[in-house]
Amino acid sequence: MKTTSRQLPSFKPSRRWLTPGAIAVLLAFAVVFPQQVAKDNVWNLFFLMCLGIAMGQSWNMLGGFAGQTSLGHAAFFGIGAIITRVLWFHGTPFFLALIVGGVAAATFAMIIGAPTFRLRGAYFAIGTLAVAEVLRITIAQNQPYISTMPGSMIAEYNLPSRYWLALGLAIATTGAAYMLLRSRWSLGILGVREDEEAAQATGVHVLRHKLLALGLSAVFMGLAGGVFAFKQISYYPEAPFFPTFTFEALMIAYIGGLGTVSGPVIGGIFFVVVRERLAANLTDVHQVIFGALFVVIVLLLPGGLLEIWDRSKRLALRVIRR
Amino acid sequence: MLLNLEGVSKAFKGLKAVNSVSTRLEEGKILGLIGPNGAGKTTLFNLITGVYPPTEGKIFFDGKDITSVAPHARCWMGIARTFQLVRPLPELSVLDNAAIGRVYGRDPIRNRSKAEKASYETLEMVGLAARASEKAKSLTLVDRKRLELARALAAKPKLLLLDELLAGLNPSEVLTSMALIQSIRDMGITIIMVEHLVKAVFGIADQIVVLSAGELIAEGTPAEIACNESVIDAYLGRSLHA
Structure with a gap:
């Protein structure tokens, strides 16, 4: 075999400066803007965007990176919410409760992962949906009463603290997705997505990599659930188990750009802004519009909104170089 | 012996795709696996790489019984492959x-x-x-x-399985690929190649195994196989004026 001491050529195109710049601008905006406006509806909107980003990133780790379409992510969200809330209400420091909620979601994921990963493709999707629905109905039967924050917590409640937590989670989840994609583990995880049998023949332990992606995905979905439980004053314990949360996470990943790190960020912002607009103006039909939008994106723009961005960036760079 | 197949069979719903095949392969050699379509060549590859377990028989690699070892673990031990339809x-x-x-x-x-x-x-x-x-x-x-x-x-395989690597290549690409296969063997990697280009296989293989209808019908050096009557009947064919 030829050996070379030559340096590896740079494999990435020369647009690296764009990314740190975009991150800095986005972060500055996320920190400064809500404080300047300081209105409840803005804190709310920004909270929802951050929660959406975290959920989209979480779903993308399993659905985008490992290629396993889960329709059961609401289960992880719900477990995170219920565990965090119960522990917190019973005097556990909030951050500890939040982490236990995330770990509980991941533990549940590991338990259901081994059997559901025996299913492939659409059967895996149906299996995860069934597991999540069974859990939701069980919770609804056993916890039929509204869960409301104790008066002492309501007294010291403020929206900005909820937003900062959600922002922190969005950043942490995005950072985790980025690091996962750069790690050696991503080779196996993406390999499983591309071709299970070929990856296995190349030494990739398929189940182990699927479980790794699932576990990480579930931790962050559980943390998102915990943040939801921290924000909502009162709700039915069943609510965070609704399939809506699964489909929001899925749509954010698809709309932004499946299998990428920046996709869920773009998707989360876009999805929440559009949804809030539509929900305010067209309450009855906004779900239908989203369904249609989703179908259009999947069919016409499989790379999501990021694809538009990438295409125009390439075009712009070509014009600049001339 | 690097690879040792002992009476390996594989049946799919009663149809024996591979029927009681036994052979041995020494380290550093090229084994050419030939035979007509449907002879069980790819099935034998899948048995060696562990895609499915054999219905009968045992497979030993590097002195260890790997009959029930999973494909990824066989790769860790040093078995790697290419696929007939590239993947x-x-x-x-x-x-x-x-x-x-x-x-x-x-x-x-x-x-x-x-x-x-x-x-x-x-x-x-x-x-x-x-x-x-x-x-x-x-x-x-x-x-x-x-x-x-x-x-x-x-x-970093010890044993490399090439499933029709030369199929679909033009003559000059075949030549460079053959040279490449030989240089891989010279690195000390043992090779099993399934190939329909009989000339190419006979040119570089040290040992030939002929499968027909799932059975091993002949085994030997290229020269021995080229004049083996049953191989000529089953696969190579007779020239008209012989």
Whole structure:
């Protein structure tokens, strides 16, 4: 075999400066803007965007990176919410409760992962949906009463603290997705997505990599659930188990750009802004519009909104170089 | 003996695709596996790489019984393969495709950038270094075949199984690929190749195994096989004026 001491050529195109710049601008905006406006509806909107980003990133780790379409992510969200809330209400420091909620979601994921990963493709999707629905109905039967924050917590409640937590989670989840994609583990995880049998023949332990992606995905979905439980004053314990949360996470990943790190960020912002607009103006039909939008994106723009961005960036760079 | 098959059979719903095949392969040799379509060549490959377990018989690799070892674990032990219908990982870069082998194969490099550097050398060997950053799906068929080979080689195999690597190549590509296969053997890697290009196999193989209807009908050096009556009847055919 030829050996070379030559340096590896740079494999990435020369647009690296764009990314740190975009991150800095986005972060500055996320920190400064809500404080300047300081209105409840803005804190709310920004909270929802951050929660959406975290959920989209979480779903993308399993659905985008490992290629396993889960329709059961609401289960992880719900477990995170219920565990965090119960522990917190019973005097556990909030951050500890939040982490236990995330770990509980991941533990549940590991338990259901081994059997559901025996299913492939659409059967895996149906299996995860069934597991999540069974859990939701069980919770609804056993916890039929509204869960409301104790008066002492309501007294010291403020929206900005909820937003900062959600922002922190969005950043942490995005950072985790980025690091996962750069790690050696991503080779196996993406390999499983591309071709299970070929990856296995190349030494990739398929189940182990699927479980790794699932576990990480579930931790962050559980943390998102915990943040939801921290924000909502009162709700039915069943609510965070609704399939809506699964489909929001899925749509954010698809709309932004499946299998990428920046996709869920773009998707989360876009999805929440559009949804809030539509929900305010067209309450009855906004779900239908989203369904249609989703179908259009999947069919016409499989790379999501990021694809538009990438295409125009390439075009712009070509014009600049001339 | 690097590989030892003892009475290996595989039946699919009663149909015996491979029927009681026994053979041995020494280290550092090239074994050519030939036979008509449906003879069970690819099934035998799948049995050696562990895609499914045999219905009967045992498989020994490097002195160990691997009959019930999973495919990824066989790769860790040093068995790597290419697929008849090439299966590179399309959305990954050419370099990442090879790096998978280096990160997960035998004697793996767990550090990703070091593994990438090592895989880059493997890409140079098969002539794909210039395309390292491209997505695998953008490659031509020949280059995809090279990439499959690079991915398998990056896993540092002791035994390399090539499933019709030469099929679909033009004559000059066949020649360069044959030279490449020989240089891989010279690195000390044992090779089993399934091939329909009998001339090519006879040119580089040390040992030939002929399968027909799932059974091993002949085994020997290329010269012995070329004049074996049953092989001529089953596969090679008689020249008209013989």
